[in-house]
Amino acid sequence: MKRGLDRSPEPAPDWAGVNAAPDGALLTMPADIDAGFRDPRQRLVVISAPDVLGGRVAMRGDAAPGADLLADPDLRVEDVVIHEDHGVGVMTALERVEVDGVERDALRLEYHGGASILAPVEEFGRIWRYGAEREAVTLDRLHTDAWTKRRAELSADIDRTAEHLVELARRRRETPGVVIRPPxxxxxxxxxxxxxxxxxxxxxxxxxxxxxxxxxxxxxxxxxxxxxxxxxxxxxxxxxxxxxxxxxxxxxxxxxxxxxxxxxxxxxxxxxxxxxxxxxxxxxxxxxxxxxxxxxxxxxxxxxxxxxxxxxxxxxxxxxxxxxxxxxxxxxxxxxxxxxxxxxxxxxxxxxxxxxxxxxxxxxxxxxxxxxxATPPARRRPIRTFLAPFDAATVRTALLRERRRGGQSFVVAPRIDDLGPLADELQRLVPELKTHVVHGELPPEEADDVMVRFAAGDGDVLLATNIIESGLDVPRANTMLVARADLFGLAQLHQLRGRVGRGRAQGVAYLFHDADAELPDVTRARLSTLEAFDRLGSGLAISARDLELRGAGDLLGDEQAGHVKLIGTALYQRLLSRAVRVAKGEIEGPEWTPQLNVGVSGAISETYVPDPTVRINLYARLARLTSTEEVDAFAEELEDRFGALPDETQAFLDLARIQALAVAARVAKVDAGPKAIALTPAPGVAAKDFAKAELETSGDRLLWRGEVPDGRDRAQAIIELLETLA
Missing domain, CATH: 3.40.50.300 (P-loop containing nucleotide triphosphate hydrolases)
Incomplete structure (x- = not known):
């Protein structure tokens, strides 16, 4: 290095020139790099400017998850659910039952004619919220093959849909695009x-x-x-x-x-x-x-x-x-x-x-x-949302309160014909406020002028149709009243209320429905979504609820929307996701769940998590985890939310780890006793395929012989064995 510093460096045009230079050459070349690197073989450390000075987009920590767009909807008692093996039923209770002298949790599911089954915790991962009101569905009959046939037909159709979607995605991926790499x-x-x-x-x-x-x-x-x-x-x-x-x-x-x-x-x-x-x-x-x-x-x-x-x-x-x-x-x-x-x-x-x-x-x-x-801007506050029948006193109070705090208000109607009567009503209720009116039938220049002047502070109230849904930024607007909110879609209403509360002041949205007519239960449930999802960043959750209520629409044809209505959004999503993975070649073969007969039992105890609804959903989440890393993260969440894990909950998590490892190791059944652990390979997998010297082959099973302790120690021994195979 000393020898090099005695000479002036020579410029290199590119990396090829660097590689072609003789040993001992001292070269310079401008290189636009985002971060430094180490090359131990060359004993070289390169430090870039962003490493020293930082960068505007340099972020610490993991990126927020964006791929998990929709968590499975929560399960509640009296929900209409669908069991993958039995069809559409109603979840009526979480019960404690005794099996082989051990108390366990099980779900009571009611079917056609009042018939019911008890689904043990091992089956919670096969139970999905259906997404409809009980009165609007026909429950399946137990002990018939009607559901099995319907499920097989749907699965075949969904497989074809997945293959077509994957082919579309493949063609898109293979379509060349222009390379855009800016200086x-x-x-x-x-x-x-x-x-x-x-x-x-x-x-x-x-x-x-x-x-x-x-x-x-x-x-x-x-x-x-x-x-x-x-x-x-x-x-x-x-x-x-x-x-x-x-x-x-x-x-x-x-x-x-x-x-x-x-x-x-x-x-x-x-x-x-x-x-x-x-x-x-x-x-x-x-x-x-x-x-x-x-x-x-x-x-x-x-x-x-x-x-x-x-x-x-x-x-x-x-x-x-x-x-x-x-x-x-x-x-x-x-x-x-x-x-x-x-x-x-x-x-x-x-x-x-x-x-x-x-x-x-x-x-x-x-x-x-x-x-x-999903990260909200600094100091942005959620929009408080209220669903109520139209009330003149509420309208006057809300508009005058906004005026007193120096803000502006929107009043939105679903149709242009509604604007005239509403304008008269506002003149009667709040004559002291200056109101502008805008709608889609105004000349474009006039509508644009009205909205721009209102955004600049001219006026107290803007009476409008949903023409204001997109793009109107009024910093002082903090109150919105929506007349006949039942005539709007969920996405429209969420976009509309996003027009208010964009500064530091608390935004408020009132969703009014006709006071003289009873609001149908389905409509009330739909609008209540806006009340429930009033937190910042809830647009995606509202779209997910809209998906649950309306179906996925025309993915490839109208029949796909029909499939969603037949089996519910959650199960449809699961089946389509798996079918897509099969079509991509990421997984193969029929789905199976390992059987565990290991002499270890556990539960999320009632004393640890008293609320049955919370326990149901924790069981369901745990049943759908597919790796030990996910189970470990779930355990950390439990400890953070509810305190130190009791022994029976630790044991239950161990069973979840064994289940995940068995799938990874292609083991369909695990049997364990005091003297041995027996593993039965999954369908299509032969015992000889494992080729582990420390395991004996006995028929179609693999045997590990030795002292196998009881309780959690036995679970740990099984986990270690499966890890060597997985």
């Missing part, structure tokens, strides 16, 4: 214009998008995140990368107001650069639109922000590399396909707070790439 210094300078630190989820989403763009395959990524959680910044980073690499970008929004908001954000981000930004919507004059289209065709505009006008037949791009669709649930499939046809090999980024059921289902089974932004 890091220029990208970092534009990224630094974001005035806030990225949240952990935001950083993970940005990193995933950049990896997709650089992969050489066509990106098709969905970014889920609640209103105001930072999805737009993910889109801006993707647009930055594409524009810096010389590609055009199209950002499409469902409304002119949202398109205008995005246009202002994009224009600010690229101000003072050579990247040209334009917008295209119905608000543009004929002359302006023609000029934008001409400049898109010749490539002199790099980024265009607009509405569905971008999908017009006379719109053409010179080099479209990235298509961004915001609020994808507001676009029909035909329009999204027209947008895709603008450039079939362009990367696609879609964003939503509440994905439609079909999109959510595809994401849940791993067909779509998904990033979830």
């Amino acid at each position: 890091k210094p220029a990208y970092a300078r534009l990224a630094a214009r974001f005035p806030y630190p990225e949240t952990r989820d935001q950083a993970a989403a940005i990193e995933a998008v950049l990896e997709d763009l650089a992969s050489g395959r066509m990106m098709n990524r969905l970014v889920c995140g609640d209103v105001g959680f930072g999805k737009t910044e993910v889109a801006l980073r993707a647009a930055t990368a594409a524009a810096l690499c010389g590609f055009q970008v199209a950002l499409v929004a469902p409304t002119t107001v949202l398109a205008r908001q995005h246009y202002d954000s994009v224009r600010r981000r690229f101000a003072g650069t050579d990247i040209k930004v334009a917008r295209l919507s119905r608000l543009a004059s004929t002359k302006e639109a023609a000029e934008v289209k001409a400049r898109l065709a010749d490539g002199s505009i790099q980024i265009v922000v607009g509405t569905h006008a971008i999908a017009g037949k006379d719109v053409a791009f010179q080099n479209l590399g990235l298509l961004i669709i915001d609020e994808e649930q507001r676009f029909g499939a035909a329009l999204k396909q027209r947008l895709r046809d603008l450039a079939p090999e362009a990367h696609l980024l879609t964003m939503t707070a509440t994905p439609i059921p079909r999109t959510l289902q595809l994401a849940m089974v791993g067909i779509e790439d998904v990033s979830v932004i």
Whole structure:
């Protein structure tokens, strides 16, 4: 090294030049690296600038989970459930029963005609919430083959669906996409214009998008995140990368107001650069639109922000590399396909707070790439939500309270025809407040002007249809009243209430229904979802509930929605997920559950977890865990929530570990006594396939001979044996 420092370094053009240099050469080469590295063979340590100075998106800790989009819905007594072996029934109680002198928990399931069964804890993983009211379903009959036949037919159909979905995903993965890998210094300078630190989820989403763009395959990524959680910044980073690499970008929004908001954000981000930004919507004059289209065709505009006008037949791009669709649930499939046809090999980024059921289902089974932004912005507070019959006194109190704290309010109606009577009612109830009215039949320029002036502080109340659902950012708005909320969809209502409470003040949303009519139970259950899911980041949970209520829609055809109605969302999700894994070749063969006859018993005791509903769901969760790592994490959660684990709960967790290891080791049955442990291989696996010298082969079983202790010590011995096989 001393010899090298006596000479001036020679520049190397690239890594090939470095490799071709003679021993002892001293070279320099600019290298754009994200992090340093060690090469022990060369006794080399490289330290990069981000290692020393840090980086804006350098995050500590694990990324927030985004793949687990939907946890299994909680099970409760009196829920309609579906048992994989017996069909649709009602869960009536969690009971303690004695088996071979040992007390155990079991679920009482009631079927047609009042017949019932007791399902032991080993079967809890085969019981799923059905997602319907008891009065709306027909319970299955026990001791017939009707359910078995129905299940077999459904499974065959779901297998075909999975094969087709996997084929679609394979074709998409194999479709080449343009490689977008921006120069890091220029990208970092534009990224630094974001005035806030990225949240952990935001950083993970940005990193995933950049990896997709650089992969050489066509990106098709969905970014889920609640209103105001930072999805737009993910889109801006993707647009930055594409524009810096010389590609055009199209950002499409469902409304002119949202398109205008995005246009202002994009224009600010690229101000003072050579990247040209334009917008295209119905608000543009004929002359302006023609000029934008001409400049898109010749490539002199790099980024265009607009509405569905971008999908017009006379719109053409010179080099479209990235298509961004915001609020994808507001676009029909035909329009999204027209947008895709603008450039079939362009990367696609879609964003939503509440994905439609079909999109959510595809994401849940791993067909779509998904990033979830669940981290709320700093100081954002949940929107308090109330469901109530329409009441004039409540309306006046809510609007005047908002006025007194210096804020503004929205009053939303489902139809334009409702606005006139509501305007008269507001004039009677709160004549002292200034009210503006906006709806979709106003001339675009007038509607835009009303909303922009209201956002700037002109007026106390904005009376509107759901035209305000997307894109209207009113910092002082903290109260929303929705008339006839039963006529709106869950996703619409969640988007609407996201318009309020975007600052430090507490946001409030009132969901009113007709006071003179009884609200049907199904509708009340649907609207109560908004009350239950009023926490920050609940858009995905609401979409999941919407999926449970409505079904996945047209995955491949109408029959798939019918399947969801027949067997419930939770079981359908499980069957489709497994079928997709089989179709991908990740797993093979029929599903099986190991039998354990090991002389060890355990339970989540009533004294440890007194609430039966909590115990039921802990049993169900544990039964669906598939690795010892997951069981260990579950044990840590139990200890954190309920305190030190009692012996019988420890023993029960050991049984779960044995079950997971048996599956991994392809062992269908485990028998254990004082002198030996016997393992029966799974179907299709021969004992000789294990080839373990310390095990004897006895017929179709493997034997381990030796002193086998009792209790938890026996469980540990079995675990150690299975670990050697797994």
